[in-house]
Amino acid sequence: MQPPLVLVTIDTLRADRLGSYGSTRGLTPSLDAFAREATRFTAAVSQVPLTLPSHATILTGLHPARHGIRTNDGFRLAASVPTLAESLKIAGYRTGAFIGGYPLRGSSGLSRGFDRYDDEFLAAPEATERSADAVVRSALAWVEAHRADPFFAWIHLFDPHSPYTPPAPFAAAYRDAPYDGEIAYADAAVGRLLDRLRTLGLFAPAAIAIVADHGESLGDHGERTHGTFLYDATIRVPLLIKRPARPASARAAVDVPVETADLAPTLAALAHATLAAGDGQNLVPLLDGAAGDSDRTAYAESYYQNVLLGWSPLRAARTARWKLIDAPRPELYDLERDPLEKENRVAERAALAAGLRRALTGVEAGGRAAHDAGAAAAGESAERLRSLGYASGSTAPAPAGTAVDPKDRVAVWAEIEDGIDLATRDPAGAEQRFAQALRLEPGNGLAMKYLADLRYRSGRLRDARDLYRRAIAAGFRHADVYVNLASIAEHEGHPDEAREALTSAVRLTASDADAWNRLGLLDARRGDLEGATRAFSAAIAAAGDRAEPYYNLAIVERRAGHEAAAQAHLQEALARNPTYAEARYELGTGYLRAHDPARALAAYRAALAGRPDYAEALFGAARAELDLGKTAEARRDYERFVRVAPKEYAKQIEAARRAIDEIKN
Numbered sequence: 001m002q003p004p005l006v007l008v009t010i011d012t013l014r015a016d017r018l019g020s021y022g023s024t025r026g027l028t029p030s031l032d033a034f035a036r037e038a039t040r041f042t043a044a045v046s047q048v049p050l051t052l053p054s055h056a057t058i059l060t061g062l063h064p065a066r067h068g069i070r071t072n073d074g075f076r077l078a079a080s081v082p083t084l085a086e087s088l089k090i091a092g093y094r095t096g097a098f099i100g101g102y103p104l105r106g107s108s109g110l111s112r113g114f115d116r117y118d119d120e121f122l123a124a125p126e127a128t129e130r131s132a133d134a135v136v137r138s139a140l141a142w143v144e145a146h147r148a149d150p151f152f153a154w155i156h157l158f159d160p161h162s163p164y165t166p167p168a169p170f171a172a173a174y175r176d177a178p179y180d181g182e183i184a185y186a187d188a189a190v191g192r193l194l195d196r197l198r199t200l201g202l203f204a205p206a207a208i209a210i211v212a213d214h215g216e217s218l219g220d221h222g223e224r225t226h227g228t229f230l231y232d233a234t235i236r237v238p239l240l241i242k243r244p245a246r247p248a249s250a251r252a253a254v255d256v257p258v259e260t261a262d263l264a265p266t267l268a269a270l271a272h273a274t275l276a277a278g279d280g281q282n283l284v285p286l287l288d289g290a291a292g293d294s295d296r297t298a299y300a301e302s303y304y305q306n307v308l309l310g311w312s313p314l315r316a317a318r319t320a321r322w323k324l325i326d327a328p329r330p331e332l333y334d335l336e337r338d339p340l341e342k343e344n345r346v347a348e349r350a351a352l353a354a355g356l357r358r359a360l361t362g363v364e365a366g367g368r369a370a371h372d373a374g375a376a377a378a379g380e381s382a383e384r385l386r387s388l389g390y391a392s393g394s395t396a397p398a399p400a401g402t403a404v405d406p407k408d409r410v411a412v413w414a415e416i417e418d419g420i421d422l423a424t425r426d427p428a429g430a431e432q433r434f435a436q437a438l439r440l441e442p443g444n445g446l447a448m449k450y451l452a453d454l455r456y457r458s459g460r461l462r463d464a465r466d467l468y469r470r471a472i473a474a475g476f477r478h479a480d481v482y483v484n485l486a487s488i489a490e491h492e493g494h495p496d497e498a499r500e501a502l503t504s505a506v507r508l509t510a511s512d513a514d515a516w517n518r519l520g521l522l523d524a525r526r527g528d529l530e531g532a533t534r535a536f537s538a539a540i541a542a543a544g545d546r547a548e549p550y551y552n553l554a555i556v557e558r559r560a561g562h563e564a565a566a567q568a569h570l571q572e573a574l575a576r577n578p579t580y581a582e583a584r585y586e587l588g589t590g591y592l593r594a595h596d597p598a599r600a601l602a603a604y605r606a607a608l609a610g611r612p613d614y615a616e617a618l619f620g621a622a623r624a625e626l627d628l629g630k631t632a633e634a635r636r637d638y639e640r641f642v643r644v645a646p647k648e649y650a651k652q653i654e655a656a657r658r659a660i661d662e663i664k665n
């Protein structure tokens with residue numbers, strides 16, 4: 001018998017906000033009711049306090065070093081990494097994923113093994129998240145359609161992640177604690193999900209696991225959100241598991257340390273599916289009453305600032321009582337006596353610390369994450385991550401032994417995080433924050449880049465250029481730095497310099513379709529049609545769903561005299577964007593040259609349907625109408641052209657006036 005499997009991951013949910021974990025705030029009645037029917041793990045540890053790598057661990061059973069995703073950006077799950085969803089599919093399950101937030105977009109590689117990966121809301125430009133209600137609605141529709149088969153539904157609720165903007169009535173009820181309001185809202189959505197499963201008769205037979213990918217610091221240890229530190233506020237997570245047809249003897253609570261990496265082997269075991277051995281352990285014996293190992297060391301890491309700024313990575317080993325954080329200045333905490341991790345005991349308990357550090361060497365030899373700048377977000381994707389508070393880019397690491405301890409730079413990071421937050425709604429305030437970060441750490445390339453972005457956007461181009469150059473000199477790398485440097489160089493009349501900068505951008509991030517497209521436009525303007533063709537083709541290879549590179553390629557082919565190729569590329573552009581008025585217009589021009597005025601007119605009309613005052617298309621339509629003997633229509637379109645055409649079209653305006661006169665006579 002293969003039970004239904006339901007995995008709910010609630011983003012950014014601190015364990016101490018659940019009533020079943022001791023909260024008295026009353027935020028989680030649904031989760032608390034579920035906890036009474038499930039086994040509650042009191043010492044569950046997330047392997048990394050960032051959304052994408054943490055979920056990669058949950059869905060593979062592997063530590064980040066083995067699944068390869070260390071931060072939210074610049075990493076992709078390799079095709080060779082086995083996933084829980086694939087194992088379940090092989091075991092005969094239908095698999096569906098219902099995503100709430102941008103960091104888990106399907107292109108991260110997490111979608112492998114899912115029949116349905118519902119991240120479609122991200123197709124809207126600038127979309128970053130959707131509400132728990134929308135996610136649950138989509139998931140339930142899928143569950144109801146597949147309830148006759150064994151199914152695995154993964155439901156991701158992003159709401160408690162910053163920015164904290166709970167919907168009504170939670171916004172008013174939690175005006176002074178909007179993070180809590182998001183949790184109360186997400187809890188209500190979980191309640192609706194579980195109620196519906198009960199109504200469908202699926203609750204009792206199902207295995208249901210509810211877990212957070214990480215917590216939230218809310219200012220603890222000077223950290224505002226999550227991602228940098230490895231204190232319990234972010235790495236200790238709520239974990240509730242209900243076994244199918246739960247026996248009365250099942251454990252209510254498990255206090256030994258477990259990892260979120262344990263979820264994949266546990267769910268695979270409950271489904272009788274085969275998952276290749278990873279870093280996680282099957283928790284079914286613990287659910288059934290086995291004692292477990294209170295000395296098990298759970299692992300956690302943070303490479304966020306290591307990748308971005310070249311600071312030291314942090315790695316932690318946590319038992320039920322002790323936690324070692326391996327850093328340039330190592331920390332050891334007695335979690336029993338000091339749950340807030342205020343008193344560093346590393347000096348007095350050196351042997352214990354050394355033992356825990358040895359547990360870490362088995363995990364990975366330290367050093368630097370293999371960040372793939374080629375997969376890093378640039379342009380619009382980097383903007384979406386920024387609007388969720390995440391930075392993009394990378395800095396070469398400092399030489400061994402000189403690496404910065406993130407806790408010695410917590411004030412620098414706080415300024416950067418505030419600046420990222422303010423960048424859109426208060427650019428002047430953001431500028432102050434980044435400038436302050438630079439006063440605290442003059443070599444911080446990320447702060448230079450963000451400061452340069454603000455100056456670039458407000459038209460202070462020379463300032464922006466100097467800061468971008470300083471960021472590069474400081475070792476900071478991000479494709480947008482070069483793309484913006486290119487725009488500045490072009491603006492200042494230095495096309496060679498612009499070309500060099502764009503070449504650097506695509507060398508750094510070969511998947512940056514925008515940079516390739518700009519490089520092509522620059523080459524085309526310089527008359528280098530071969531170079532332009534190469535660049536537009538690369539843009540198409542990087543992002544085949546975009547229409548502009550096809551359009552640009554068509555224009556280049558036409559200039560080179562390859563009219564058939566030009567027409568084919570215009571059709572490709574229109575297949576990707578049917579309302580692309582310029583592509584319709586160019587198609588019409590091709591037909592007119594080929595002496596096919598009827599098709600030309602149809603193309604011009606289609607261009608004008610989207611842009612009624614499109615001067616060139618009016619002129620072209622009138623020409624086609626003359627050829628077809630439709631003189632009244634031709635006159636009307638010429639007259640309209642004369643009204644809307646900009647001054648640069650003096651010659652065409654003159655020709656239109658002459659044509660109107662001829663038609664009149």
Ligand SMILES: [Zn+2]
Binds near residue numbers: 052161213
């Ligand atoms: Zn998250």
